[in-house]
Amino acid sequence: MKLHVTVLGAGFGGLELSTLLSEALGDQLELTLIDQNDAFFFGFSKLDVLFGKKPAGAVKIPYQTIVKPGVIFRRETVTAIDPVTRTVTTLNGTYEADVLVVALGANYDIGATPGLAEWGNEYYSFAGAEKLRDILPGFTKGHAVVGVCNAPFKCPPAPSEGALMLHDYLVDKGIRDACGISLVIPFGSPIPPSPDSSKALLKAFEERDIRFIPQRKVSSIRKLTSAEGSTKIVVLDDGTQLPCDLFLGIPQHVAPDVVLQSGLPENGWIPVDRTHLRTKYPNVYAIGDVTSVGTPKAGVFAEGAAKVAAASIIAAFNGSGNTSPYTGAGSCYIEFGKGTVARVDVDFFSGPKPVGVHHEASTALVADKIHFGASRKSRWFGI
Numbered sequence: 001m002k003l004h005v006t007v008l009g010a011g012f013g014g015l016e017l018s019t020l021l022s023e024a025l026g027d028q029l030e031l032t033l034i035d036q037n038d039a040f041f042f043g044f045s046k047l048d049v050l051f052g053k054k055p056a057g058a059v060k061i062p063y064q065t066i067v068k069p070g071v072i073f074r075r076e077t078v079t080a081i082d083p084v085t086r087t088v089t090t091l092n093g094t095y096e097a098d099v100l101v102v103a104l105g106a107n108y109d110i111g112a113t114p115g116l117a118e119w120g121n122e123y124y125s126f127a128g129a130e131k132l133r134d135i136l137p138g139f140t141k142g143h144a145v146v147g148v149c150n151a152p153f154k155c156p157p158a159p160s161e162g163a164l165m166l167h168d169y170l171v172d173k174g175i176r177d178a179c180g181i182s183l184v185i186p187f188g189s190p191i192p193p194s195p196d197s198s199k200a201l202l203k204a205f206e207e208r209d210i211r212f213i214p215q216r217k218v219s220s221i222r223k224l225t226s227a228e229g230s231t232k233i234v235v236l237d238d239g240t241q242l243p244c245d246l247f248l249g250i251p252q253h254v255a256p257d258v259v260l261q262s263g264l265p266e267n268g269w270i271p272v273d274r275t276h277l278r279t280k281y282p283n284v285y286a287i288g289d290v291t292s293v294g295t296p297k298a299g300v301f302a303e304g305a306a307k308v309a310a311a312s313i314i315a316a317f318n319g320s321g322n323t324s325p326y327t328g329a330g331s332c333y334i335e336f337g338k339g340t341v342a343r344v345d346v347d348f349f350s351g352p353k354p355v356g357v358h359h360e361a362s363t364a365l366v367a368d369k370i371h372f373g374a375s376r377k378s379r380w381f382g383i
């Protein structure tokens with residue numbers, strides 16, 4: 001007997017889940033992994049592209065290199081999901097399966113923030129990071145704002161990383177004194193579950209003269225034109241206006257349209273149980289950023305959820321019993337600038353409240369982060 005599985009989305013969650021099912025079931029598995037892209041890239045590689053540390057081609061890993069027993073990759077765009085019949089429609093055809101896993105991640109609603117498309121930039125999409133990389137050299141003086149438009153957003157440390165890496169970029173160009181940097185985030189501290197990581201980041205901001213504006217969101221970006229010329233203004237949700245010559249935005253996140261139209265989400269994201277990562281529909285799972293499971297939207301948590309969902313799918317197929325519930329634990333690396341990386345080990349569900357253990361920024365953790373990426377690349381792509 002074979003298990004037929006359709007996995008939608010070959011990101012962190014979909015790749016880890018497909019790998020685990022292939023390892024456990026091999027030839028008993030017929031899994032179709034569908035993604036609209038031809039290549040995978042780590043979220044953090046967008047920062048490398050933005051600040052010119054790596055060319056775009058160097059961070060993309062082609063899906064055609066996936067060779068795993070029982071797994072077929074299809075580059076197709078999903079246009080409809082019927083969770084009742086577990087039927088998926090793409091631009092190329094339809095798929096039916098015993099088990100359906102939705103791992104389609106989060107998209108960006110640029111239009112939700114007036115003026116963002118016209119007067120701002122974002123670095124959360126690959127195309128956005130590439131565009132900003134080309135704009136950055138023209139920023140030689142004035143005020144840069146790194147700003148979050150709404151929560152939830154992927155990788156809570158990434159706005160802080162953006163501000164610290166921008167500082168280094170401007171220092172390297174010898175123009176830091178001519179530029180101001182402000183960072184706007186909707187939390188009271190940079191990384192709420194870890195007071196120590198937050199303290200270290202606040203110290204780094206102070207040392208680098210980065211203005212930290214907590215508990216605020218960017219609600220719009222305007223262009224004012226007067227006799228003296230035109231200026232851009234970033235407007236926060238309390239009406240505060242920040243003059244801005246360069247906006248590096250974190251846009252509002254939304255589930256992909258095809259998910260919103262599927263009947264799976266409630267309040268914008270797919271609810272799942274924490275024991276199996278199952279949706280309310282039989283044999284339909286959802287993992288990663290597309291869910292409202294209660295962890296931040298980050299690759300490490302998508303990967304952790306994939307492990308739990310895979311264990312549940314394998315146990316059901318083998319007719320075996322219990323699997324361990326999702327602990328919501330994961331380690332996030334934080335680019336601290338000056339060639340160092342910090343790490344925070346966060347656990348969301350084991351205790352009464354989320355806790356994070358901070359590991360000071362160091363060059364040793366740079367190697368740790370490189371190993372993290374390389375080990376996933378080797379595991380998922382065999383290269």
Ligand SMILES: Cc1cc2nc3c(=O)[nH]c(=O)nc-3n(C[C@H](O)[C@H](O)[C@H](O)COP(=O)(O)OP(=O)(O)OC[C@H]3O[C@@H](n4cnc5c(N)ncnc54)[C@H](O)[C@@H]3O)c2cc1C
Nearest residue numbers: 009011012013036043078104105155288289297298299300
């Ligand atoms: C700047 C930045 C830095 C980050 N740094 C980190 C970090 O250091 N550590 C960390 O853990 N996380 C980090 N993240 C977050 C991380 O990238 C995401 O949280 C993670 O990729 C989510 O995994 P996922 O499997 O849920 O979704 P994704 O990895 O986003 O995968 C979803 C896939 O679905 C596909 N898809 C969507 N719609 C369709 C459709 N209609 N048809 C076909 N395919 C479709 C997409 O092409 C995509 O490949 C960062 C993110 C950003 C933006």
